[in-house]
Amino acid sequence: xxxxxxxxxxxxxxxxxxxxxxxxxxxxxxxxxxxxxxxxxxxxxxxxxxxxxxxxxxxxxxxxxxxxxxxxxxxxxxxxxxxxxxxxxxxxxxxxxxxxxxxxxxxxxxxxxxxxxxxxxxxxxxxxxxxxxxxxxxxxxxxxxxxxxxxxxxxxxxxxxxxxxxxxxxxxxxxxxxxxxxxxxxxxxxxxxxxxxxxxxxxxxxxxxxxxxxxxxxxxxxxxxxxxxxxxxxxxxxxxxxxxxxxxxxxxxxxxxxxxxxxxxxxxxxxxxxxxxxxxxxxxxxxxxxxxxxxxxxxxxxxxxxxxxxxxxxxxxxxxxxxxxxx
Numbered sequence: 001x002x003x004x005x006x007x008x009x010x011x012x013x014x015x016x017x018x019x020x021x022x023x024x025x026x027x028x029x030x031x032x033x034x035x036x037x038x039x040x041x042x043x044x045x046x047x048x049x050x051x052x053x054x055x056x057x058x059x060x061x062x063x064x065x066x067x068x069x070x071x072x073x074x075x076x077x078x079x080x081x082x083x084x085x086x087x088x089x090x091x092x093x094x095x096x097x098x099x100x101x102x103x104x105x106x107x108x109x110x111x112x113x114x115x116x117x118x119x120x121x122x123x124x125x126x127x128x129x130x131x132x133x134x135x136x137x138x139x140x141x142x143x144x145x146x147x148x149x150x151x152x153x154x155x156x157x158x159x160x161x162x163x164x165x166x167x168x169x170x171x172x173x174x175x176x177x178x179x180x181x182x183x184x185x186x187x188x189x190x191x192x193x194x195x196x197x198x199x200x201x202x203x204x205x206x207x208x209x210x211x212x213x214x215x216x217x218x219x220x221x222x223x224x225x226x227x228x229x230x231x232x233x234x235x236x237x238x239x240x241x242x243x244x245x246x247x248x249x250x251x252x253x254x255x256x257x258x259x260x261x262x263x264x265x266x267x268x269x270x271x272x273x274x275x276x277x278x279x280x281x282x283x284x285x286x287x288x289x290x291x292x293x294x295x296x297x298x299x300x301x302x303x304x305x306x307x308x309x310x311x312x313x314x315x316x317x318x319x320x321x322x323x324x325x326x327x
Contacts, residue, residue: 030054070218070309073250073320075260077242088244091265095244098122099262107179111157122265127158128272141200143226144236145219145300146208147269148247149258151238152180154271155206163204166196168211168313169325171255189225196229206236209293211313212325213248217306220313222297227279227289235277235296237303239270250321272303 027043031050040046059079062069078084102121105114119125142163144151152165156179164181175182183199185192199205207229209222226233240247240261247261261267280286282295294308301308317325 068218068307070214070216070311071316071319072215075245075249077244077246077264091244092263095263095265099259102262103177103258106153107177111160115157122267123262124266124268125154126268126270128270129158138203139200140204141226141230141233142204142206142236143209143222143233143296144206144238145304145306146210146213147215147238147240148213148261149174150240150247150261150269151208152182152206153178154238154269155236156180158271158273159204161204163206164199164202165206166192166199166208169254173255174258177258193225193228196225200230209297212316214316215246215248217304218311219297219301219304219306219308220316221308221310222293224289224293227292230279232276232278233296235274235300237270237272237274237300239304241268250317250325274299274303 024044025042027037027040027046029037029040029046029048031048034040034048076088078088080088098121102118102123105117105121109117115125138161142155144155149170152163156163162180164183165178166185167182168185168187170178170182170184183195185195196205196207207226209224209226210220211223212220214220242261242264243266244264245260247257247264247267249257249260277292277296279289279292282292287295297308300306314324317323
């Protein structure tokens with residue numbers, strides 16, 4: 001009787017409002033335990049799964065997803081089985097200390113010492129460069145896809161000198177601790193264009209035209225603003241892999257993003273410098289800033305084996321955080 005009473009209360013809570021009664025409600029449950037659940041009397045459709053069916057369940061390969069998985073949030077980068085979750089909690093005390101040590105190496109040591117030391121500490125990196133990309137001047141604009149907040153640091157380490165990175169929503173703590181200079185954009189097109197030209201005149205500048213990170217093998221639409229700032233750019237294709245914690249988020253705790261990435265046992269980064277390209281031409285034909293942005297998005301996508309999308313930073317934050325990303 002007590003269970004029946006709880007079921008009736010649940011029915012009233014979920015279906016008490018007028019709009020809920022008028023909506024198409026679909027029920028899911030286990031067979032045979034959920035067959036007579038009172039909630040199902042309000043459902044337009046009911047799907048039941050037997051214990052025999054559950055034993056046949058397996059992880060669905062990415063190629064068989066009903067729809068592409070482009071955006072998702074959360075910190076856990078593995079399937080949280082009981083054993084793997086226990087391993088995570090056992091690893092976390094050491095992971096925190098290791099992340100602090102790795103961050104200190106990043107911040108305080110010059111690249112000639114920090115890069116091999118970080119490799120010894122489990123951070124694996126792979127670099128591919130073209131002959132012309134290393135001939136770039138100090139006042140060079142680099143554009144890359146955006147994997148984590150550490151993207152400019154890896155580009156800077158490969159170049160062997162500090163760069164300036166533009167950003168939209170990096171936390172104040174990350175700004176203070178960053179080994180490279182970070183400058184916030186205003187989201188005002190003309191102001192941002194003038195600011196980027198000024199920064200480029202002062203030295204090498206790294207811009208991520210996606211405007212936000214993407215964990216999965218997809219590229220968000222490139223903003224064409226970079227093509228209006230410089231006559232040529234060096235595209236950089238970046239790939240990062242983690243096994244335990246994602247180093248990106250849409251939450252207000254973004255200052256934890258680099259720490260979470262550094263807490264992984266063996267985080268990996270691949271950096272590929274592509275040939276320098278003119279921003280006003282494609283294959284000998286003049287083009288607009290939007291056309292060159294789409295072209296370079298496609299070229300970086302080909303190098304990485306990623307799929308290009310028309311989603312924007314705003315789309316991502318509306319889906320995951322119910323805001324436009326300006327908070």
